Amino acid sequence: MDLKRARGRLHLQSLRIPPPAVLALLYLGSVIVGGLLLWLPVSTQEQISLFTALFISTSAVTVTGLSTVDIGTTFSLFGEAVIMVLIQLGGLGLMTFAVLVLSAMGIPIGMPQRLILREDLNQTTLNNLTVLVRIIFSVALLCEAVGVLALAWVWVPQFGWAQGLWYSAFHAVSAFNNAGFALFPGSLSLYVGDPVVNIVIPALFILGGLGFIVVGDIYQKRKWSRLTLHSKLMLVGTAALIVWGFVTFAALEWNNPGTLGDLPDTATKLWASWFQAVTPRTAGFNTINTAEMHDSTTLMTMLLMLVGGGSTSTAGGIKVTTLIVLILATAAFFRRSTTLHVFGRSLKMEEIMKVMALTTVSMLLVALGLFAVSISHDGNFLDLMFEVTSAFGTVGLSRGATAQLDTFGLTLIMIIMFIGRVGPLTIGFFLATRSVPRVRYPAGQIYLG
Amino acid sequence: MDLKRARGRLHLQSLRIPPPAVLALLYLGSVIVGGLLLWLPVSTQEQISLFTALFISTSAVTVTGLSTVDIGTTFSLFGEAVIMVLIQLGGLGLMTFAVLVLSAMGIPIGMPQRLILREDLNQTTLNNLTVLVRIIFSVALLCEAVGVLALAWVWVPQFGWAQGLWYSAFHAVSAFNNAGFALFPGSLSLYVGDPVVNIVIPALFILGGLGFIVVGDIYQKRKWSRLTLHSKLMLVGTAALIVWGFVTFAALEWNNPGTLGDLPDTATKLWASWFQAVTPRTAGFNTINTAEMHDSTTLMTMLLMLVGGGSTSTAGGIKVTTLIVLILATAAFFRRSTTLHVFGRSLKMEEIMKVMALTTVSMLLVALGLFAVSISHDGNFLDLMFEVTSAFGTVGLSRGATAQLDTFGLTLIMIIMFIGRVGPLTIGFFLATRSVPRVRYPAGQIYLG
Numbered sequence: 001m002d003l004k005r006a007r008g009r010l011h012l013q014s015l016r017i018p019p020p021a022v023l024a025l026l027y028l029g030s031v032i033v034g035g036l037l038l039w040l041p042v043s044t045q046e047q048i049s050l051f052t053a054l055f056i057s058t059s060a061v062t063v064t065g066l067s068t069v070d071i072g073t074t075f076s077l078f079g080e081a082v083i084m085v086l087i088q089l090g091g092l093g094l095m096t097f098a099v100l101v102l103s104a105m106g107i108p109i110g111m112p113q114r115l116i117l118r119e120d121l122n123q124t125t126l127n128n129l130t131v132l133v134r135i136i137f138s139v140a141l142l143c144e145a146v147g148v149l150a151l152a153w154v155w156v157p158q159f160g161w162a163q164g165l166w167y168s169a170f171h172a173v174s175a176f177n178n179a180g181f182a183l184f185p186g187s188l189s190l191y192v193g194d195p196v197v198n199i200v201i202p203a204l205f206i207l208g209g210l211g212f213i214v215v216g217d218i219y220q221k222r223k224w225s226r227l228t229l230h231s232k233l234m235l236v237g238t239a240a241l242i243v244w245g246f247v248t249f250a251a252l253e254w255n256n257p258g259t260l261g262d263l264p265d266t267a268t269k270l271w272a273s274w275f276q277a278v279t280p281r282t283a284g285f286n287t288i289n290t291a292e293m294h295d296s297t298t299l300m301t302m303l304l305m306l307v308g309g310g311s312t313s314t315a316g317g318i319k320v321t322t323l324i325v326l327i328l329a330t331a332a333f334f335r336r337s338t339t340l341h342v343f344g345r346s347l348k349m350e351e352i353m354k355v356m357a358l359t360t361v362s363m364l365l366v367a368l369g370l371f372a373v374s375i376s377h378d379g380n381f382l383d384l385m386f387e388v389t390s391a392f393g394t395v396g397l398s399r400g401a402t403a404q405l406d407t408f409g410l411t412l413i414m415i416i417m418f419i420g421r422v423g424p425l426t427i428g429f430f431l432a433t434r435s436v437p438r439v440r441y442p443a444g445q446i447y448l449g
Numbered sequence: 450m451d452l453k454r455a456r457g458r459l460h461l462q463s464l465r466i467p468p469p470a471v472l473a474l475l476y477l478g479s480v481i482v483g484g485l486l487l488w489l490p491v492s493t494q495e496q497i498s499l500f501t502a503l504f505i506s507t508s509a510v511t512v513t514g515l516s517t518v519d520i521g522t523t524f525s526l527f528g529e530a531v532i533m534v535l536i537q538l539g540g541l542g543l544m545t546f547a548v549l550v551l552s553a554m555g556i557p558i559g560m561p562q563r564l565i566l567r568e569d570l571n572q573t574t575l576n577n578l579t580v581l582v583r584i585i586f587s588v589a590l591l592c593e594a595v596g597v598l599a600l601a602w603v604w605v606p607q608f609g610w611a612q613g614l615w616y617s618a619f620h621a622v623s624a625f626n627n628a629g630f631a632l633f634p635g636s637l638s639l640y641v642g643d644p645v646v647n648i649v650i651p652a653l654f655i656l657g658g659l660g661f662i663v664v665g666d667i668y669q670k671r672k673w674s675r676l677t678l679h680s681k682l683m684l685v686g687t688a689a690l691i692v693w694g695f696v697t698f699a700a701l702e703w704n705n706p707g708t709l710g711d712l713p714d715t716a717t718k719l720w721a722s723w724f725q726a727v728t729p730r731t732a733g734f735n736t737i738n739t740a741e742m743h744d745s746t747t748l749m750t751m752l753l754m755l756v757g758g759g760s761t762s763t764a765g766g767i768k769v770t771t772l773i774v775l776i777l778a779t780a781a782f783f784r785r786s787t788t789l790h791v792f793g794r795s796l797k798m799e800e801i802m803k804v805m806a807l808t809t810v811s812m813l814l815v816a817l818g819l820f821a822v823s824i825s826h827d828g829n830f831l832d833l834m835f836e837v838t839s840a841f842g843t844v845g846l847s848r849g850a851t852a853q854l855d856t857f858g859l860t861l862i863m864i865i866m867f868i869g870r871v872g873p874l875t876i877g878f879f880l881a882t883r884s885v886p887r888v889r890y891p892a893g894q895i896y897l898g
């Protein structure tokens with residue numbers, strides 16, 4: 001059978017270890033090496049425990065951003081550089097792996113024609129893959145470079161060339177990879193009303209969170225009507241979530257003295273609402289105090305964190321396309337329609353199976369993780385729930401519960417971050433290898449992992 | 450087309466109003482009449498507001514059991530009798546409606562052969578339906594009568610004949626209909642270690658919560674191998690949930706002084722664990738203080754409340770069979786199997802669509818309800834979440850948040866109770882009418898609404 005042969009060949013390429021296992025091992029290796037490096041006295045301004053070093057390393061490699069210590073004051077320049085490299089490895093590794101798996105499976109990706117790795121796996125030569133990886137890295141570095149220049153415009157005048165450029169580089173990498181690590185106490189709260197920071201940082205993490213396939217597709221097609229179904233869904237879904245988050249956040253928090261209420265003017269309030277609407281899409285920076293949000297806003301933020309960003313991106317969560325299919329399938333069911341149509345393309349029934357499997361596993365994971373963490377921690381349940389959701393979606397927003405957890409709880413958070421990062425990709429691999437590459441009728445292909 | 454004609458005829462039977470709308474109107478009418486009756490001075494020992502009366506009426510008709518006042522001390526005997534009648538109407542109305550819809554759709558129900566309403570709708574004469582309704586009522590009254598006798602054994606010696614029998618009748622009706630209203634302060638906490646109460650009350654609500662189809666099937670077949678797939682799944686699923694709930698509750702709460710810790714002996718602790726493991730299946734009585742449970746136990750209880758009991762029963766929630774199909778479909782997906790098999794029968798792919806639609810709508814409802822309630826209430830989020838889940842599943846367990854809500858919040862809880870009761874039946878109606886009655890291959894039929 002085609003499918004079996006295809007899988008067999010893929011295994012062969014990876015020395016007979018299934019790709020998800022390779023990915024998990026690579027991530028685990030990075031976490032351990034990173035943890036040991038961060039534990040070195042040269043990495044820190046005041047010595048931290050090996051456990052803390054491993055926690056920060058896990059958070060960086062999984063591009064989450066949760067932390068038990070203040071990054072800027074705890075680590076030396078060397079330590080910060082280690083964190084930046086771990087973020088870059090984690091974020092790019094992720095994107096590369098996802099794109100490689102999809103292309104190896106024969107699923108077309110939005111790339112210049114000569115580079116598309118077609119259905120026949122014999123074309124997936126090492127040479128092609130090398131080119132693909134080089135392009136991904138180039139795009140990422142280009143985005144980050146532009147980000148550094150834009151941010152330097154703010155931080156060089158404020159901190160001088162050396163520190164200003166370093167801050168710009170660190171936060172550009174942290175933003176594009178949706179890591180959410182910041183070198184300032186209180187994340188980016190100091191820049192709550194700064195237009196440049198409020199545009200550049202979100203632009204980087206939204207771009208990184210759309211996914212390489214969408215960015216490549218836009219770059220290649222440049223016309224809405226010619227975009228793939230996946231790109232259209234991602235763009236519309238992302239825009240809808242951002243508008244909803246922005247309006248709701250502003251409406252709920254406008255007069256809350258802990259968040260928007262005490263900000264100096266309307267412009268600053270609007271910037272802050274914008275930032276808080278986009279950051280739950282697994283970026284994880286914040287410009288207001290997350291712990292001061294109303295319960296209702298916190299719940300909305302948690303829902304946005306669960307959804308996350310796009311497939312083959314640096315973002316986490318169940319993914320925007322998964323949410324869209326979930327809603328479309330439910331709507332179709334109540335309209336008594338047996339097929340799903342969107343933007344003039346049909347979606348296969350099998351997509352529904354995928355969506356259900358992915359959503360069920362995710363919800364079970366979050367519920368189980370929350371249950372396990374709550375066993376050792378009777379405290380503010382909302383904060384704990386927020387923290388577990390943040391870890392699962394590799395978001396990094398925090399209401400302070402992580403700092404209060406004991407070693408058992410922190411270990412669980414580490415495991416949830418790891419599964420939250422590697423898990424959906426593993427599921428995505430299953431989803432990709434499950435489809436027979438040659439479709440028999442013109443169905444739109446979207447990615448759900 | 451068969452389906453269209455079938456629906457057309459059903460509408461005709463209900464004077465062209467779709468059955469779910471009839472049900473909703475009947476429930477709304479009962480709520481209003483019940484509320485006005487409870488508002489009468491003769492119903493109460495101390496006058497209550499019309500809003501409170503409507504809240505209690507909604508809670509009774511939807512067999513939820515949430516309350517803002519203590520039932521036993523607030524209402525007169527007449528008021529208590531009104532509540533009992535509302536519970537009976539709500540519970541039996543529900544069961545009857547569900548069974549009528551399913552049988553009208555030609556879905557075989559577990560009944561003596563001569564009564565099965567076959568696929569041809571022409572056989573669904575008014576006479577047949579009357580017989581069916583009479584049987585349902587007889588079974589319910591028989592179960593309740595046995596319950597009254599058993600409970601009288603405890604309460605007549607304690608309270609004398611008049612009050613003892615009244616307590617027995619009220620609690621038997623409240624238990625069989627999964628209403629959870631009790632006349633004692635602290636629900637059934639006084640009887641935490643009483644074997645009779647701990648066996649009779651749960652027996653009534655488990656029986657009522659299995660659903661008429663399962664009870665009828667067991668009564669008719671009396672052999673495991675001959676039971677329908679639906680009955681087997683319901684019995685296995687129910688047993689698994691009870692065992693899981695019992696073991697987890699005991700393990701988590703054994704030394705908690707607020708719940709099991711201060712109980713006099715091991716037997717009492719085990720009885721209390723048993724009771725708290727079965728009551729979240731939408732019964733709503735409690736023998737320990739729900740508000741004193743650990744966060745972890747509270748989360749587990751919420752998950753059990755979301756699942757609820759069986760279709761065509763007096764229980765609420767997304768239903769046990771829905772959970773089972775959700776898990777089986779996910780497992781099948783990861784085994785790369787395209788069909789679902791369980792107990793030697795196959796499940797159609799369409800069931801997966803049903804399960805996904807039902808689960809998605811339910812989760813959205815709970816999230817939206819919680820979001821709406823939390824807008825006007827910044828407090829203990831866990832308690833609020835518990836209350837909304839309890840209202841959605843028409844469970845009635847409470848950690849005290851309902852009593853603290855303002856009129857806006859209480860109105861939302863009333864709406865959630867109403868939708869939680871009428872909604873799944875409406876969805877169940879869609880699910881039933883959606884299937885073509887004549888199946889083309891031997892597939893197991895299960896009910897998901």
Ligand SMILES: [K+]
Nearest residue numbers: 064179284395
């Ligand atoms: K992040």
Ligand SMILES: [K+]
Nearest residue numbers: 513628733844
């Ligand atoms: K109840």
